[in-house]
Amino acid sequence: MKRTFLMPLILLTLGCSSQNEEQPSTNEASTFEGTKQGGAGEENYGQSTLYALVEANAEDFSKAAANKDIGFSMGKDDARKVNGVINLKISGKWKPLEVFRDTLLNTNHPKTREYRYLGRNKDINKYLVAGTSYKDYQTYLVDIDTGEIMATTWTEPIVSPDKRYLANVSLPTAMEPSPNGIQVWKVAEQGRTKTIEQYIEIEQQEWEPFEMYWESSRFIIIKMIPMKKYALLQGEPKQDDFSYLRLTIK
Structure with missing residues (x-):
């Protein structure tokens, strides 16, 4: 259950950088699969044929944030x-x-x-x-x-550096029911129109997202707080309370 001391509804500041990566081979939608697992040197927070979600750090987040751009x-x-x-x-x-x-x-x-x-x-x-x-x-x-x-x-979704994806996290809000996680959308050509298709949706109750930035065209860094820690917070979270995830779009 989400804490009642959370900040009110806000627009998160999202961002992107300019590096391009390889196009994934499928466009089926995906939802969150699995829980946190032990990995070689890093924690695995879930994966599917379309994505992998592992630990990142504050430096990764800062570097991605420095490359932010205005999507709209x-x-x-x-x-x-x-x-x-x-x-x-x-x-x-x-x-x-x-x-x-x-x-x-x-x-x-x-x-x-x-x-x-x-x-x-x-x-x-x-x-x-x-x-x-x-x-x-x-x-x-x-x-x-x-x-x-x-x-x-x-x-508000932010366009990837290669203009082929958009992504957005949920709002950190105490309102229930409310989504909790991240969405990734694919920009597809359909004749003269560019359609928007949901590509990945990770909705879970293991971590609370606050911000995200595009690290490159296939990598997103998410600023979050694990739910177990979140439940123990008294007042607004401090910088040391945050952890970070890297979402890889396959």
Whole structure:
């Protein structure tokens, strides 16, 4: 169970670097498999045909963080909100997206919902919109040409250096039920459209993620706290409380 002293819902700062790696040979989705195991010189936190998750360290995280980049940027005339509805330029023309309509703002109603435009990424041709409710936070990848929602993610995803993947961790929140882990998405060509397919989802209760950065196009460093330690914390975590993982995308 997650601790009640956790920070409120926030957008995590994610990042990426510029090194490229080899393309994996399959695109099937994968979920978390296995528990922490002993390895040769490092702990293994899970693996599948699509990924391996092992220990990393603070230096790895710092180096990856130094290469961070902004995945989505806001243009001056990309979006506007009219009567509580987000309008986006779809194929160059303004279009209201009713699915992003604010609901019951400034109330304590459990169905309160507010949407914010977060930016666009030209490389994958997608807008990013965030939705916040009484107990939930999600982001939505919207195709710039069609206005279709291509994927719904736990938090703001960051594009890999080779522009072929996106990744995001869950929010460190006390709200339950809520996801806990990391998602990786694959950018796929489908005609003239770039689709977003879920590639890996690791949802578990062994560690609580806080931040992630792309170390290269196939490696992600995750800043986390093991759940056993997390349950014993009194107040906000200190820097020494954190541990680190390296996710390898095969």
